[in-house]
Amino acid sequence: MSKDIALDEHLLIQKYFSDIGSAFLAERNVEITVGDDASVISSSRNTQQINSLDTSIEGVHFLSSMSSADIAYRSCVIALSDLAACGARPKWYSIAITLPQVEHSWLNSFSIGLQKFSDEYRIPLIGGDTTKGKLSITVQVMGEVDSNKAILRSTAKEDQLIFVSGVIGNAYLGLKELSDNLGTDSYSKAYLEPKAHIDLGLKLSDIASACIDISDGLLQDLNLICQSSNVGAEIYLEKIPTSISEKSLELINSGDDYELCFTVDEDKYDELMNISKTLNIPITLIGKTSFSKDLILYDADNQRVELNSGYSHF
Amino acid sequence: MSKDIALDEHLLIQKYFSDIGSAFLAERNVEITVGDDASVISSSRNTQQINSLDTSIEGVHFLSSMSSADIAYRSCVIALSDLAACGARPKWYSIAITLPQVEHSWLNSFSIGLQKFSDEYRIPLIGGDTTKGKLSITVQVMGEVDSNKAILRSTAKEDQLIFVSGVIGNAYLGLKELSDNLGTDSYSKAYLEPKAHIDLGLKLSDIASACIDISDGLLQDLNLICQSSNVGAEIYLEKIPTSISEKSLELINSGDDYELCFTVDEDKYDELMNISKTLNIPITLIGKTSFSKDLILYDADNQRVELNSGYSHF
Numbered sequence: 001m002s003k004d005i006a007l008d009e010h011l012l013i014q015k016y017f018s019d020i021g022s023a024f025l026a027e028r029n030v031e032i033t034v035g036d037d038a039s040v041i042s043s044s045r046n047t048q049q050i051n052s053l054d055t056s057i058e059g060v061h062f063l064s065s066m067s068s069a070d071i072a073y074r075s076c077v078i079a080l081s082d083l084a085a086c087g088a089r090p091k092w093y094s095i096a097i098t099l100p101q102v103e104h105s106w107l108n109s110f111s112i113g114l115q116k117f118s119d120e121y122r123i124p125l126i127g128g129d130t131t132k133g134k135l136s137i138t139v140q141v142m143g144e145v146d147s148n149k150a151i152l153r154s155t156a157k158e159d160q161l162i163f164v165s166g167v168i169g170n171a172y173l174g175l176k177e178l179s180d181n182l183g184t185d186s187y188s189k190a191y192l193e194p195k196a197h198i199d200l201g202l203k204l205s206d207i208a209s210a211c212i213d214i215s216d217g218l219l220q221d222l223n224l225i226c227q228s229s230n231v232g233a234e235i236y237l238e239k240i241p242t243s244i245s246e247k248s249l250e251l252i253n254s255g256d257d258y259e260l261c262f263t264v265d266e267d268k269y270d271e272l273m274n275i276s277k278t279l280n281i282p283i284t285l286i287g288k289t290s291f292s293k294d295l296i297l298y299d300a301d302n303q304r305v306e307l308n309s310g311y312s313h314f
Numbered sequence: 315m316s317k318d319i320a321l322d323e324h325l326l327i328q329k330y331f332s333d334i335g336s337a338f339l340a341e342r343n344v345e346i347t348v349g350d351d352a353s354v355i356s357s358s359r360n361t362q363q364i365n366s367l368d369t370s371i372e373g374v375h376f377l378s379s380m381s382s383a384d385i386a387y388r389s390c391v392i393a394l395s396d397l398a399a400c401g402a403r404p405k406w407y408s409i410a411i412t413l414p415q416v417e418h419s420w421l422n423s424f425s426i427g428l429q430k431f432s433d434e435y436r437i438p439l440i441g442g443d444t445t446k447g448k449l450s451i452t453v454q455v456m457g458e459v460d461s462n463k464a465i466l467r468s469t470a471k472e473d474q475l476i477f478v479s480g481v482i483g484n485a486y487l488g489l490k491e492l493s494d495n496l497g498t499d500s501y502s503k504a505y506l507e508p509k510a511h512i513d514l515g516l517k518l519s520d521i522a523s524a525c526i527d528i529s530d531g532l533l534q535d536l537n538l539i540c541q542s543s544n545v546g547a548e549i550y551l552e553k554i555p556t557s558i559s560e561k562s563l564e565l566i567n568s569g570d571d572y573e574l575c576f577t578v579d580e581d582k583y584d585e586l587m588n589i590s591k592t593l594n595i596p597i598t599l600i601g602k603t604s605f606s607k608d609l610i611l612y613d614a615d616n617q618r619v620e621l622n623s624g625y626s627h628f
Contacts (some may be wrong), residue, residue: 020439021432030440039408039441042570044358053454055410057447091342094353096369096410096452100617111330118335125334126344126365127353129452133371138443138452140367213439257535 054079072113079139087205088143156210156229172254211262219255235287386427393453401519402457470524470543486568531567549601
């Protein structure tokens with residue numbers, strides 16, 4: 001993947017936010033700071049805390065036509081997904097909501113969505129803030145790992161296998177159904193109710209060398225692993241698991257699925273397939289990391305696919 | 315203070331957000347949840363974590379005419395102030411920024427504001443999120459207290475003294491200068507660069523029974539202590555420390571100063587005055603808590619002042 005399709009957000013974060021107060025990281029026991037899925041803070045002797053913050057904006061991260069229960073649930077899962085990518089156990093969350101007005105039926109449904117999320121992942125909402133303005137939801141999630149068990153983006157090695165969980169592009173198809181009012185709902189649930197792969201992340205913390213949750217698009221997010229780890233990647237379009245046979249770049253790089261993309265040593269393949277069976281989550285080999293620093297996508301004829309687009313936050 | 319001027323935000327939080335996933339509070343070691351300045355989580359045997367989240371919105375919490383360094387600094391201090399009110403030591407912070415566009419000079423200045431904040435309070439920025447949309451900044455701050463040393467809102471007793479730190483209304487006067495383009499800047503710094511009273515909060519954790527940072531207005535915020543603690547309060551307009559002699563309700567209830575309001579047993583008065591001297595922060599007695607559940611404000615002639623306004627978030 002050439003530089004021109006690199007994610008603006010990450011350049012922006014690197015440029016303006018990667019070195020703020022970094023003199024105090026050590027005395028505050030912060031091990032991993034700005035730039036990974038989540039931050040890692042040493043807490044007790046045997047555990048580290050994993051913190052992440054995610055904002056969902058109307059029209060960008062959710063449709064205004066969605067029920068507020070779905071908006072709440074989706075916003076929370078999106079945030080929690082960063083913890084899954086780190087192999088963390090969720091502990092609690094807090095939420096900052098900006099609302100244009102107080103509408104009780106809307107809020108009631110919103111709180112039902114939060115409750116559903118809390119029940120599913122067994123974590124309490126412990127605080128937050130409400131302000132008046134354009135609808136926007138920021139969710140902070142806190143998790144925990146056993147010391148040095150956090151799976152980072154930056155620790156992939158050359159010649160490792162690259163896998164994705166689940167099916168790629170279903171949320172994209174679902175979003176299309178919802179926004180085009182197609183009248184079908186074969187895939188809409190994939191968009192409305194993504195899952196944070198907490199259980200998979202926990203299992204992967206023993207065998208994956210690097211992991212990311214696919215929020216912006218498979219190519220972009222895998223590229224973040226490559227850049228952070230200083231490796232390249234060669235992946236095969238035909239191997240990427242999709243629900244429809246036409247594997248367009250738009251489909252496979254759509255993001256929104258919150259599946260995990262991760263790297264594993266070749267000799268862990270069988271172990272990984274056992275995890276896939278145990279958790280009943282498809283896990284698919286899509287390529288390998290490489291010595292070159294490029295992300296290369298091959299089509300069915302083993303031809304290199306031109307990559308020049310991707311989701312940019314700005 | 316009658317119910318009609320109670321803070322909508324807090325009713326809203328109580329109604330929709332106070333009981334989400336509360337079944338999991340105990341197993342996640344959360345001691346204080348939704349409803350106080352910050353949340354309290356047990357961590358190691360001797361400490362508790364203090365977490366808070368605050369959103370600042372353009373036109374509500376800051377002026378669009380402000381420099382982005384001031385916007386960044388002020389948004390962070392506002393969030394940290396909740397930790398001061400709990401008597402916590404700051405540890406780190408994360409930040410979710412929504413931006414209409416990427417403008418490098420703006421971001422550069424914004425990151426200078428963050429750096430100033432980090433340096434002043436000796437805490438690192440450890441993560442966050444950037445999204446595209448209307449300018450809005452959510453800051454999450456994490457702090458720590460020795461176990462059971464957090465100062466809560468809900469533990470004021472009857473017949474205790476009520477104090478405020480600093481001077482009330484300077485930020486209001488500063489905001490007026492800034493927004494009316496008065497051409498003066500006697501008070502603008504009080505609005506642009508409020509201070510989080512971390513050192514005072516730490517000292518108060520040994521002697522204050524309850525504490526809140528004044529963000530929405532003295533009367534409203536004191537009323538939150540009263541409601542949470544199930545006590546009343548009688549305070550005296552003339553005693554409230556202000557920079558100008560005309561103590562209008564608008565001035566004293568303007569919020570934005572981020573001074574602390576707290577309750578202390580009568581026999582701790584001298585100790586408190588010593589703290590005031592040591593830290594070089596004015597601390598002023600403004601009234602007493604009472605058995606009745608009302609907040610009563612007396613004017614210079616000892617007449618009850620009619621209270622029917624206050625800052626409402628919605």
